[in-house]
Amino acid sequence: MANHKSAVKRAKQNETRKLRNRSTKSAMKTAIKKVYAAKAEGTENAVEIFQSAQSVIAKAAKKGILHKNTAARKTSRLAKHLNRDADAA
Numbered sequence: 054m055a056n057h058k059s060a061v062k063r064a065k066q067n068e069t070r071k072l073r074n075r076s077t078k079s080a081m082k083t084a085i086k087k088v089y090a091a092k093a094e095g096t097e098n099a100v101e102i103f104q105s106a107q108s109v110i111a112k113a114a115k116k117g118i119l120h121k122n123t124a125a126r127k128t129s130r131l132a133k134h135l136n137r138d139a140d141a142a
Contacts, residue, residue: 074118081119084109088131103135 055061084106091099107128114124 077113077116077118081106081109081113085127085131088135092135099135103131106131 055064084102088099088103088106091102096102110119110124110127113119114121119127
């Protein structure tokens, strides 16, 4: 456990940030899963679900929870997955 007053404060801040980051990451993963589920079901609003997931991913990158290249890669793969069968049709 931390011995200095500043170290105690830093430990509290780290815990708070960890919980906030975990919440954001969880929301991002859920949004991504919704895109895959919408694509599998063939729903018509899959594009809107993708756009909301893209927004969540971008916000996570903006907050520093994800690296910007990681966010770009996730978005790119989602878009590629969404358009995979649309090109054949």
